[in-house]
Amino acid sequence: xxxxxxxxxxxxxxxxxxxxxxxxxxxxxxxxxxxxxxxxxxxxxxxxxxxxxxxxxxxxxxxxxxxxxxxxxxxxxxxxxxxxxxxxxxxxxxxxxxxxxxxxxxxxxxxxxxxxxxxxxxxxxxxxxxxxxxxxxxxxxx
Amino acid sequence: xxxxxxxxxxxxxxxxxxxxxxxxxxxxxxxxxxxxxxxxxxxxxxxxxxxxxxxxxxxxxxxxxxxxxxxxxxxxxxxxxxxxxxxxxxxxxxxxxxxxxxxxxxxxxxxxxxxxxxxxxxxxxxxxxxxxxxxxxxxxxx
Amino acid sequence: xxxxxxxxxxxxxxxxxxxxxxxxxxxxxxxxxxxxxxxxxxxxxxxxxxxxxxxxxxxxxxxxxxxxxxxxxxxxxxxxxxxxxxxxxxxxxxxxxxxxxxxxxxxxxxxxxxxxxxxxxxxxxxxxxxxxxxxxxxxxxx
Numbered sequence: 001x002x003x004x005x006x007x008x009x010x011x012x013x014x015x016x017x018x019x020x021x022x023x024x025x026x027x028x029x030x031x032x033x034x035x036x037x038x039x040x041x042x043x044x045x046x047x048x049x050x051x052x053x054x055x056x057x058x059x060x061x062x063x064x065x066x067x068x069x070x071x072x073x074x075x076x077x078x079x080x081x082x083x084x085x086x087x088x089x090x091x092x093x094x095x096x097x098x099x100x101x102x103x104x105x106x107x108x109x110x111x112x113x114x115x116x117x118x119x120x121x122x123x124x125x126x127x128x129x130x131x132x133x134x135x136x137x138x139x140x141x142x
Numbered sequence: 143x144x145x146x147x148x149x150x151x152x153x154x155x156x157x158x159x160x161x162x163x164x165x166x167x168x169x170x171x172x173x174x175x176x177x178x179x180x181x182x183x184x185x186x187x188x189x190x191x192x193x194x195x196x197x198x199x200x201x202x203x204x205x206x207x208x209x210x211x212x213x214x215x216x217x218x219x220x221x222x223x224x225x226x227x228x229x230x231x232x233x234x235x236x237x238x239x240x241x242x243x244x245x246x247x248x249x250x251x252x253x254x255x256x257x258x259x260x261x262x263x264x265x266x267x268x269x270x271x272x273x274x275x276x277x278x279x280x281x282x283x284x
Numbered sequence: 285x286x287x288x289x290x291x292x293x294x295x296x297x298x299x300x301x302x303x304x305x306x307x308x309x310x311x312x313x314x315x316x317x318x319x320x321x322x323x324x325x326x327x328x329x330x331x332x333x334x335x336x337x338x339x340x341x342x343x344x345x346x347x348x349x350x351x352x353x354x355x356x357x358x359x360x361x362x363x364x365x366x367x368x369x370x371x372x373x374x375x376x377x378x379x380x381x382x383x384x385x386x387x388x389x390x391x392x393x394x395x396x397x398x399x400x401x402x403x404x405x406x407x408x409x410x411x412x413x414x415x416x417x418x419x420x421x422x423x424x425x426x
């Protein structure tokens with residue numbers, strides 16, 4: 001593995017996300033507004049609906065599903081880096097329904113916040129930048 | 143979104159929780175004893191039993207279930223803030239059974255620690271305070 | 285609970301893991317190469333296969349299963365401490381298949397990285413050391 005340069009921990013946020021808004025877009029807007037270009041992110045709460053992706057490693061594209069019902073957001077975990085000159089959130093989620101069954105995937109736009117509590121840890125240093133990778137067709141860090 | 147004031151990272155703990163005790167109460171006691179009023183928390187391990195909640199967004203109350211068997215605690219993630227002048231843990235958990243099936247929900251008292259390793263990151267600044275929200279009937283940050 | 289001494293946060297890393305390599309071994313190698321002896325770890329991405337453990341609390345040993353198909357790695361969460369004079373990764377994972385069903389367990393060697401993005405937070409202080417516990421037969425912090 002190439003030698004990695006460590007980051008410094010920057011600003012740390014703990015806050016509630018706006019009810020009724022889109023989850024991943026709200027997080028990206030927060031990072032854009034506060035100029036958080038690199039970092040990690042964690043959320044717990046509940047959502048009114050969710051849109052999940054599954055990356056098909058053979059077809060090299062995301063499949064997508066929409067679940068239109070209230071779910072406990074057990075965990076959103078992800079990172080913040082730069083794509084097209086803007087903070088981009090790469091996040092995965094796990095969710096539970098009223099039977100305590102768990103579903104999850106790559107978080108896509110189309111996920112409606114009910115009550116969500118977010119933690120953002122900024123990392124200070126050279127921000128990671130995402131560019132399309134020829135092999136996987138994903139936007140990866142160089 | 144209202145402008146958020148960042149926190150400073152305070153004390154950081156990595157430790158084992160006491161076998162046989164209640165998971166959420168042990169975490170709250172730890173925070174109380176060490177005067178951690180705001181922060182984030184993460185645990186991995188295994189439990190002898192678990193009590194889960196599901197917040198019914200229409201009925202505005204938690205449903206509850208008890209699972210009385212040994213489970214791998216895949217992840218507890220949550221935050222620490224103040225409710226009724228005491229550190230309160232808001233945590234969600236995912237767990238796996240012997241078939242590697244995953245269940246999860248909002249962590250409630252009635253969860254017995256077998257072996258659990260906890261990480262606590264204190265956040266220094268104005269602690270979040272939970273008060274009953276009229277719309278959701280949940281105890282939310284103001 | 286015994287009084288816990290806090291750690292200082294040390295170096296922080298955000299990086300991509302090497303495609304095709306073993307997940308837990310790559311993380312341990314990274315920590316060894318960078319002399320990260322204590323800390324926490326979080327990964328999101330996707331894997332080509334996974335090997336999971338379930339700790340049987342009655343039999344006091346791990347059961348094991350191998351899932352030989354591409355899965356979304358919803359979350360790896362864990363910690364870094366010392367075992368046999370080397371950084372040891374204790375990590376749990378949750379994963380989703382193409383139907384967004386979630387499985388998970390204790391991460392074992394035999395898990396192939398496809399694309400994985402890792403976060404490592406070093407903790408500075410007395411590193412935790414794992415030694416075999418007589419009661420559980422697990423390697424636990426003293």
